[in-house]
Amino acid sequence: MSNLDNLFNKFEQAASSPAGQLAAYKAQGKKAIGVLPYYAPEELVYAAGMVPFGMWGSNKKTISRAKEYCATFYCTIAQLAVEMLLDGTMDGLSGVITPTICDTLRPMSQNIRISMSDKMPVIFLAHPQNRFDENGLRFTVSQYTNIRKRLEEIAGHPITDDDIREAIKVYNACHVEQRRFVKLAGEHPEAVSAVKRSAVLKAGWFTLKDEYTKMLKELNDELEALPKVAWPGTKVVVSGIIFDNPVLLQIFDDYQIAIVADDVAHESRTFKTDIPDDADPMMALARQFANRDHDVLLYDPASAKNRRAEYVAQLVKDSGADGLVLFMQQFCDPEEMEYPYLKKELDAQNIPHIKLGIDQQMRDFGQARTALQAFADVLALS
Numbered sequence: 001m002s003n004l005d006n007l008f009n010k011f012e013q014a015a016s017s018p019a020g021q022l023a024a025y026k027a028q029g030k031k032a033i034g035v036l037p038y039y040a041p042e043e044l045v046y047a048a049g050m051v052p053f054g055m056w057g058s059n060k061k062t063i064s065r066a067k068e069y070c071a072t073f074y075c076t077i078a079q080l081a082v083e084m085l086l087d088g089t090m091d092g093l094s095g096v097i098t099p100t101i102c103d104t105l106r107p108m109s110q111n112i113r114i115s116m117s118d119k120m121p122v123i124f125l126a127h128p129q130n131r132f133d134e135n136g137l138r139f140t141v142s143q144y145t146n147i148r149k150r151l152e153e154i155a156g157h158p159i160t161d162d163d164i165r166e167a168i169k170v171y172n173a174c175h176v177e178q179r180r181f182v183k184l185a186g187e188h189p190e191a192v193s194a195v196k197r198s199a200v201l202k203a204g205w206f207t208l209k210d211e212y213t214k215m216l217k218e219l220n221d222e223l224e225a226l227p228k229v230a231w232p233g234t235k236v237v238v239s240g241i242i243f244d245n246p247v248l249l250q251i252f253d254d255y256q257i258a259i260v261a262d263d264v265a266h267e268s269r270t271f272k273t274d275i276p277d278d279a280d281p282m283m284a285l286a287r288q289f290a291n292r293d294h295d296v297l298l299y300d301p302a303s304a305k306n307r308r309a310e311y312v313a314q315l316v317k318d319s320g321a322d323g324l325v326l327f328m329q330q331f332c333d334p335e336e337m338e339y340p341y342l343k344k345e346l347d348a349q350n351i352p353h354i355k356l357g358i359d360q361q362m363r364d365f366g367q368a369r370t371a372l373q374a375f376a377d378v379l380a381l382s
Contacts, residue, residue: 004191007219007222008196008199008219011199011219012199014207015198015199015203018206021207022051022053022092022206023092031155032050032051032052032093032094033052033094033095033096033123033151033154034095034096035055036105037056037241037265037266038265038269039099040097040125043164043167044147046167046209047164048157048163049155053206054205054206056077057080058083058360059246059360061080061087061089062361063079065083065086065087066080066082069086070082070108070111074104074108075329075332076329076330077241077329078104078105080360080361085112085115085116085119091119094121095120095154096122096123098112098122100124100126100127101297101298102332102334109124121150125143125147128140132301137283137290140290141282141285144282144286161282165281168281168285171209171275174204175271175274177220179272180220181200182267182268184224185200185223186259187223188226188229189231189258189260193249193252193253194253194257204216231258233256233257233258233376234256234257234323234380235259235319235322236321237259237321237323238324238325238326239264239325239342240263240264240358241264241265241266241332242265243264245358245360251368257325257372260319260320261316261321263294273291273293275287294308294312295308296338306345309341309342309344309345313345313346313349316346322382323351324352324354325353325354326339326354326356328355328357330359352382356372
């Protein structure tokens with residue numbers, strides 16, 4: 001087995017077995033904090049000497065107990081996160097952070113607080129809508145300061161400013177390698193299948209960032225050394241919240257549809273914005289949130305200019321993709337409301353696209369297979 005294959009296997013093992021990752025860290029005496037989607041300050045968890053553990057639902061579970069707490073129109077990402085907390089899957093956690101960045105996450109955070117009241121601490125996080133000015137920055141700092149205090153209680157020791165500065169360095173270094181991987185995966189689809197690409201990025205949610213960055217850099221160096229190979233299939237950009245189901249991703253590989261870039265919340269949106277230099281590390285984290293842009297869930301004072309749609313269209317052009325695949329999470333109102341504006345811009349710039357509705361309880365992807373095969377055929381002829 002080549003070193004490249006060995007590295008891919010390590011990422012796939014971490015991505016496919018979050019419970020195993022959690023158990024391994026617990027065996028090392030480390031505490032872990034669940035982090036729900038998205039834009040929570042993971043750096044504070046890392047600075048506390050604990051493991052930030054991403055919670056983005058599950059492709060292997062069925063919603064059952066969560067129905068007692070969640071409305072039926074909550075997206076399956078949110079409901080399955082609650083399900084895993086209720087059914088014991090996440091019992092190894094020492095706490096959970098619940099951001100409230102959408103209309104589902106806001107009430108769901110209270111559902112988690114009630115259902116987990118006797119099990120683990122639940123840390124509430126409210127991001128400001130107007131995050132840009134000094135008032136917004138101060139509000140973000142106040143929210144992060146509360147999280148810092150709660151994490152100190154769980155960790156049993158203070159989190160110093162130097163601890164946070166070191167965590168910021170670690171996370172920024174990880175962002176560099178994550179962006180480098182996305183670029184290299186787009187350049188070498190013959191080596192990085194859609195399934196492998198997802199596994200590499202997904203593993204970062206269940207692995208301490210210093211360990212993950214070291215492994216990712218080794219993988220990137222291997223990919224960078226590969227010769228350029230002409231790709232016989234089509235190339236696409238993928239957009240949406242999450243699309244990490246290996247069965248769904250295998251369809252891309254079956255029809256030689258290479259993912260050369262993404263506008264996905266679970267992937268590139270998370271690491272495209274670095275944490276800026278600031279004398280106050282808490283303010284640096286707040287400024288990172290203020291600097292995040294082109295996200296359907298973030299307030300844009302210039303939204304009438306359709307900036308986000310223009311950004312997505314430009315991403316397709318810059319990446320050399322033939323078109324865009326949009327995975328729309330069922331019951332996600334922000335995505336559904338955005339789609340007409342996104343479609344208008346894509347059509348105006350003659351960018352072919354396809355929209356597929358998904359949720360994490362789907363097991364049969366027959367319709368998606370037919371649609372993606374037809375889309376690949378159309379792109380091949382254009």
